[in-house]
Amino acid sequence: MLELVSLQTNYANVLLNxxxxxxxxxxxxxxxxxxxxxxxxxxxxHGALITVGGFTAFWTTGALGLxxxxxxxxxxxxxxxxxxxxxxxxxxFVQDDAVVVxxxxxxxxxxxxxxLRIFGQAGTIxxxxxxxxxxxxxxxxxxNVSIFIFVASWVLIxxxxxxxxxxxxGKAILAVSMSDKGASLVGIPSTxxxxxxxxxxxxxxxFAGVLLTSxxxxxxxxxxxxxxxxxxxxxxxxxxxxxxSVIGAYIIGFIDTITVSIFDPQLAGLTGLAILIVVLLxxxxxxxxxxxxx
Amino acid sequence: MxxxxxxxxxxxGTDAGxxxxxxxxxxxxxxxGGTSGEATAPIADGELLSVSDLRVAYGKVVALRGIDLSxxxxxxxxxxxxxxxxxxxxxxTVMGFLDYEGSVRYRGQEARERxxxxxxxxxxxxxxxxxxxxxxxxxxxxxxxxxxxxxxxxDERLASTYDLFPRLEERxxxxxxxxxxxxxxxxxxxxxxxxxxxxxxxxxxxxxxAPVILEDISDAIEEMRAEGVTILLCEQNVTFAMNxxxxxxxxxxxxxxxxxxxxxxxxxxxxxxxxxxx
Numbered sequence: 001m002l003e004l005v006s007l008q009t010n011y012a013n014v015l016l017n018x019x020x021x022x023x024x025x026x027x028x029x030x031x032x033x034x035x036x037x038x039x040x041x042x043x044x045x046h047g048a049l050i051t052v053g054g055f056t057a058f059w060t061t062g063a064l065g066l067x068x069x070x071x072x073x074x075x076x077x078x079x080x081x082x083x084x085x086x087x088x089x090x091x092x093f094v095q096d097d098a099v100v101v102x103x104x105x106x107x108x109x110x111x112x113x114x115x116l117r118i119f120g121q122a123g124t125i126x127x128x129x130x131x132x133x134x135x136x137x138x139x140x141x142x143x144n145v146s147i148f149i150f151v152a153s154w155v156l157i158x159x160x161x162x163x164x165x166x167x168x169x170g171k172a173i174l175a176v177s178m179s180d181k182g183a184s185l186v187g188i189p190s191t192x193x194x195x196x197x198x199x200x201x202x203x204x205x206x207f208a209g210v211l212l213t214s215x216x217x218x219x220x221x222x223x224x225x226x227x228x229x230x231x232x233x234x235x236x237x238x239x240x241x242x243x244x245s246v247i248g249a250y251i252i253g254f255i256d257t258i259t260v261s262i263f264d265p266q267l268a269g270l271t272g273l274a275i276l277i278v279v280l281l282x283x284x285x286x287x288x289x290x291x292x293x294x
Numbered sequence: 295m296x297x298x299x300x301x302x303x304x305x306x307g308t309d310a311g312x313x314x315x316x317x318x319x320x321x322x323x324x325x326x327g328g329t330s331g332e333a334t335a336p337i338a339d340g341e342l343l344s345v346s347d348l349r350v351a352y353g354k355v356v357a358l359r360g361i362d363l364s365x366x367x368x369x370x371x372x373x374x375x376x377x378x379x380x381x382x383x384x385x386x387t388v389m390g391f392l393d394y395e396g397s398v399r400y401r402g403q404e405a406r407e408r409x410x411x412x413x414x415x416x417x418x419x420x421x422x423x424x425x426x427x428x429x430x431x432x433x434x435x436x437x438x439x440x441x442x443x444x445x446x447x448x449d450e451r452l453a454s455t456y457d458l459f460p461r462l463e464e465r466x467x468x469x470x471x472x473x474x475x476x477x478x479x480x481x482x483x484x485x486x487x488x489x490x491x492x493x494x495x496x497x498x499x500x501x502x503x504a505p506v507i508l509e510d511i512s513d514a515i516e517e518m519r520a521e522g523v524t525i526l527l528c529e530q531n532v533t534f535a536m537n538x539x540x541x542x543x544x545x546x547x548x549x550x551x552x553x554x555x556x557x558x559x560x561x562x563x564x565x566x567x568x569x570x571x572x
Contacts, residue, residue: 168442175428175439182426185389186489187414187443290430 012140014261015254020146021215022253023153024208028226029233029245030160031201037177037240039194041091041101045109046230047223049202053079053209054218055116058125068128072210079206080199082112087198092191109223117220124219130211149211156204157246164242173197177240225269229256232272236279238289247287251275340367342493342524343388347396350380350387357383359548360396365493365526370519372527372539374569379545381528382423385495388526389413389420400493415443417492423501423528425482429471433462436470436481440488448488455484458514476507483514487523494518497528512537532569536560544569 028050035043056078057071066074086108094100131148134141164170176183176193183190208226212218233252237244252272259271279286343365350358357380365371373381387394390410398405400418408416428436437455441448456463459480465473470481479499486494499511515538518525529535535542536556544552544565552562559565 171431171435171439172442174431178428178430179426181422181424182428184391184410185414185420185422185426186439186441186485187411188439189411 010261012138013142014257016137016140016142016146017261018254018257020150020153021257022250023150023157024211025226025229025233025253026157026246026249027153027204027208029230029237029249030157030242031197031204032227032230033234033237033240033245034173034197034242035201036234037242038173038197039091039095040098041095042098042105043086043091043198043201044102044106044227045086045112046105046201046205047227048109048112049079049083049205050209050212050223050226051113051116051218051220052082053206054125054127054213054222055120055209055220056206057127057210057213058121058218061127068130068214071127072130072207075210076203076207079209080203083198083202083205084195086202087195091198092194095194113220113223121220124217125213126217127210127213130214145215149215152211153208156207160200160242169193169196228269229253229272232276232279234286235276236286238286240290241286241288244286244288341365342367342401343526344399344402345384345388345397348384348387348398349395350383350392357548358387358394361545361548361550363543363550365524367492367524368522369540370515370525370527370538372529372535372542373545374529374532374535374542375545377530380548381530381545382497384545385420385422385497385526385528388495389418411443414489417490418495419486419489419491419493420495421482421486421497421499423498425478427470427478427481427485430469432467432469433473433481434466436485437462437488440485441490444488444490451488451490455487458487458517459484459510461510476503476510479503479507480510480514483511487518491523493524493526495526495528498530499527500529500531500534508534532565 028046031049032043032046035041035046053075057068057075060066060071060074061068064070086105090104090108091101094104129145131144134143135147136142162170164173172183172188173193173196175186175188176190180190183193205223209218209223212222212226229252233248234240234245235248236252237246237248252275255271255275256268259267341364343363345361345363348358348361348363349356361380361384363371363373363384373384375381383392386392388398388400388405390405390408390413394406400408400413401416405413428439431439434452437452438448441451444451456466461477462480462484465477470478473481483496483499486496496515499515500508503511512534515525515527519538527535527539536559539556541555542553542559543550544559552559552565554562560570
C-alpha cells in the first residue's frame with residue numbers, strides 16, 4: 001500500500017517535471033526554428049548559447065557574488081549578445097550557402113563550448129536554485145522551481161506570440177519567413193529582421209541554459225542534448241513553425257522525460273532521434289509545417 | 295530560401311550567375327563603370343526614371359543590350375515584347391535587384407547607389423510578375439505590410455485600396471495563398487499601392503488572367519492614372535498596353551526596337567504584322 005502511494009507520487013512528479021522541462025525545450029526549439037524559418041539557417045551553435053547562459057549565471061552568482069536573479073538576467077542577455085555577434089560577425093555574410101553556414105556554426109559552437117571548458121570550468125557547474133521549497137498539488141509535493149520554470153517559460157512564449165502576431169515588427173518577421181523578395185518589395189530590412197530573430201533565439205537559449213543549470217547542474221557540453229532534441233522537436237512540429245515547435249517540445253519532452261525516469265536514464269535523447277527518423281519518413285513537413293511552395 | 299522567390303521572367307537560359315547578380319544591397323560592382331552614367335544628359339524637368347545604355351547579364355547570358363528609356367512624372371509608359379525579351383529584367387534592375395552596367399536613375403540618383411529599402415522609401419514600388427505575396431498571411435496583413443515604410447494614415451490608404459478592389463475587402467481575413475490567381479494579382483497591386491508609389495513598376499499584371507479580371511485591372515490602372523501615379527508597365531498583352539500607355543517601347547531580345555505613342559506604333563508595319571495580327 002505504501003509502495004503504491006509512493007509510486008503514484010513518483011509518476012505525478014515525473015509528469016510535472018516533464019511539463020516544465022518541455023517548456024524549456026520549447027524555448028530552445030522556438031529560437032532554433034525562428035532562425036531557420038526567417039533566415040533559412042540551421043544554427044548548430046544554438047546549443048552553445050545554452051552553455052553560455054549556464055556559465056554566465058555560474059560566474060555571476062559565484063565569482064561576482066550576485067543573486068541568482070541577476071544570474072538569470074545576465075545569462076539570457078549574454079545568450080542574446082553572443083547570438084547577435086554570431087549573426088552580424090559571421091552568418092549574415094554566408095547566409096545563402098547552407099553548407100557553409102552549417103559548418104561555420106558547428107565550428108563556432110564547438111569553439112565556444114570548448115573555450116568555456118578550457119578557460120572556464122572543465123567539470124560540472126552548479127548555481128543556487130531560483131526558488132526553494134515545494135507546493136502541494138492534489139496531495140503531491142511539487143518543487144517550486146518547476147512551477148517557476150513552467151510559468152516563466154510560458155510567459156516568454158506568450159510574449160513572443162503576441163510580439164510576432166500583433167506588432168508591425170513581428171509581422172515583418174513573419175513576412176520575411178514567407179517571402180524574402182516580397183519583404184524587400186515592401187521595404188522590410190531583412191538583415192535587421194534576421195538579427196532580431198537571432199537575438200530572440202539567443203535570449204531564449206541563454207534563459208533556458210540558466211534554468212537547466214539551476215535544475216540539474218550544468219557543464220560545458222550541456223547544450224548538446226537540448227540541441228539534438230531541438231532538432232527533433234522542430235522537425236516534428238514543422239521547420240519554421242513557432243506553434244509547431246511548442247507542440248513538438250511537449251510531445252518530445254514528455255516522451256523523453258518518461259523514458260528517462262521510468263525506463264532507463266541512458267536512453268536520454270534517443271527517443272527524440274527515433275521520433276525524428278519516423279517523422280522524416282512519414283511526414284517530412286512535420287505537424288504544422290508549411291507546404292514546400294507557398 | 296531566397297532562390298525560390300526570384301522573379302523568373304524566362305530570360306534566363308541558365309541559372310548561371312544569378313546569385314552573384316543579386317548582391318545588390320552592399321556591393322557596388324561597377325563603381326568605375328558608373329562614369330557612363332554621369333555622361334548622360336542632366337535630368338529633365340519632371341523626369342522620374344532615366345535609363346541609358348543599360349546592360350544586364352545573367353552570367354554569360356546577356357538579357358539587356360544597351361537600353362535607353364525614360365518615364366516622366368504622371369506618364370504611363372509601357373514596355374511590350376515577347377516572353378524572354380527582358381521586360382522583367384528591366385523592372386528588377388530598376389528596383390535595384392540586379393547588378394548592371396550603364397545608368398539607371400530614379401529621381402536623378404543611380405539605382406546602384408541605393409538599397410532596395412531606400413528606393414521603396416523614395417516611392418519606387420515594384421509589383422512583380424511573380425507577385426511575391428505573403429501566402430500564410432491574411433489579405434489585410436499583406437496590404438498593411440505594403441505600407442511598412444510609410445508613416446501616416448494606413449487606414450485611409452487601406453480604405454482607398456478597398457475602394458479600388460472591393461473583392462479584397464470581401465476577402466480581408468482570408469489567407470493570400472487561398473485566393474484565385476486574379477485575386478492574388480489584385481492583392482499584389484493593392485499591396486504595391488499601399489506603399490504610396492511615385493513610380494509603380496507593374497510587371498505583367500494581366501498574365502494568365504480571365505477577361506473579367508482583366509477589366510478590373512484595367513479600371514484600376516485608369517484610377518491610378520487619375521490619382522497621378524506614374525507607371526512603368528511591362529506587358530506582353532499588346533492590346534492591353536496600347537489601351538493604357540501614353541508611350542510605348544518595344545523590347546525584343548534585350549534591345550529597344552521601336553518607340554512611340556500607341557497611335558504611332560499601331561501604324562507601324564512590323565508591329566501590325568507581328569503583334570497586332572493582320
